[in-house]
Amino acid sequence: MPFKRLRSQADITSSLKEPCLGKIVCYFFEEVTPVHSVLAPLYEEITRRDPESRFFSVESEDVTEEISAQWGVWSFPTILVLKGGDVVSKIQVSTRDGLIKQMKKAGILKEDEEITNV
16 A cells, blocks of 8 residues: 555554655545545555655544644645655645656656656
């Protein structure tokens, strides 16, 4: 499985602060939106491209007020990129090209990397 689904506040907090060789990336999403149907397959493909990083997802119904306050997640989709337990990038996009561009900017994808199969 390329990424792990987090469901509880304890899982979210501990997973986002785990030691990791690469970065920790967490996709906060709302299942029923058209944006999710565009971004989800692309996010899954991106998770296969960076073996040193850890990838997670959290559905909106599992995001409590405490999680929103702690991580600054107030709208969906939001993707947090963390290094050493600190947020180094907060991505809020609604298009395929926007997600690719921001993942490159965050160092998750290589600058010359193309994704054409999704």
